[in-house]
Amino acid sequence: xxxxxxxxxxxxxxxxxxxxxxxxxxxxxxxxxxxxxxxxxxxxxxxxxxxxxxxxxxxxxxxxxxxxxxxxxxxxxxxxxxxxxxxxxxxxxxxxxxxxxxxxxxxxxxxxxxxxxxxxxxxxxxxxxxxxxxxxxxxxxxxxxxxxxxxxxxxxxxxxxxxxxxxxxxxxxxxxxxxxxxxxxxxxxxxxxxxxxxxxxxxxxxxxxxxxxxxxxxxxxxxxxxxxxxxxxxxxxxxxxxxxxxxxxxxxxxxxxxxxxxxxxxxx
Numbered sequence: 001x002x003x004x005x006x007x008x009x010x011x012x013x014x015x016x017x018x019x020x021x022x023x024x025x026x027x028x029x030x031x032x033x034x035x036x037x038x039x040x041x042x043x044x045x046x047x048x049x050x051x052x053x054x055x056x057x058x059x060x061x062x063x064x065x066x067x068x069x070x071x072x073x074x075x076x077x078x079x080x081x082x083x084x085x086x087x088x089x090x091x092x093x094x095x096x097x098x099x100x101x102x103x104x105x106x107x108x109x110x111x112x113x114x115x116x117x118x119x120x121x122x123x124x125x126x127x128x129x130x131x132x133x134x135x136x137x138x139x140x141x142x143x144x145x146x147x148x149x150x151x152x153x154x155x156x157x158x159x160x161x162x163x164x165x166x167x168x169x170x171x172x173x174x175x176x177x178x179x180x181x182x183x184x185x186x187x188x189x190x191x192x193x194x195x196x197x198x199x200x201x202x203x204x205x206x207x208x209x210x211x212x213x214x215x216x217x218x219x220x221x222x223x224x225x226x227x228x229x230x231x232x233x234x235x236x237x238x239x240x241x242x243x244x245x246x247x248x249x250x251x252x253x254x255x256x257x258x259x260x261x262x263x264x265x266x267x268x
Contacts, residue, residue, distance in 0.1 A: 002170040003031060003134065006044035016042045018170050031133065032117055032221040048090045050136050050171035051115055054222035056083040057213060058140060060155065062228025063201045069236040078204050078212050084160040091168035091259055095141055097243065098161045099266040103143035106243045109229035110187040110195050110251040112180060113138035114206055115171060116223040120214045128210035134171040135180055137251040137259035138226050144235045168259045177255055180206045184254040185230060190247055197230035
């Protein structure tokens with residue numbers, strides 16, 4: 001099932017089911033508990049990010065060829081950082097290039113996002129996927145200058161500016177994706193394919209990440225896990241390719257869909 005969040009013409013926010021013919025029908029209940037498709041056709045004026053994350057936990061250097069292109073050793077444990085929930089952006093909403101804290105090195109990163117559906121704590125790898133509500137596309141937008149030069153030695157500052165976490169266009173429930181580590185994943189910038197790989201190249205697969213992140217740690221429903229990006233990012237290209245006003249970025253993942261966002265400058 002494809003689950004969407006949408007705003008109706010009156011400004012109210014609802015949950016719906018997106019059908020293959022493009023229709024949206026209204027869902028009643030709690031997607032982290034009991035819910036049902038009412039079958040009632042919804043009037044969706046705008047499609048929103050499919051969830052409102054409780055936490056956004058991100059994994060760096062989780063594809064072998066991406067670690068290689070950045071000249072980094074293969075990590076022995078998952079590399080973890082966080083994004084502010086205020087970084088979330090809707091499908092079609094703009095990625096805003098920072099100008100108050102200026103960056104001229106803003107990069108794209110296609111990522112598979114995992115949404116936790118029920119509380120998990122010390123979960124085993126064997127049971128990990130039982131705790132997943134579903135999957136969506138994510139763009140881990142990154143200001144490389146703040147990430148590497150001015151961020152105080154950690155990555156959060158460069159990765160958590162407003163709009164730096166587009167999610168969507170919908171959530172595909174876990175029962176429709178038996179193996180999240182067998183999906184083609186791509187970034188398309190202004191019509192040109194920049195990243196084109198497969199989630200089977202993850203150093204730490206999705207069950208391993210959930211086992212690790214829930215170790216002695218409580219993951220609550222609504223936690224979003226960004227699982228890393230493959231090679232082909234802008235900073236590693238020669239010459240580097242960074243996002244510019246007027247660009248359009250699409251993240252595409254097989255069996256999920258396409259997440260597209262335009263790029264603009266911050267207004268001061």
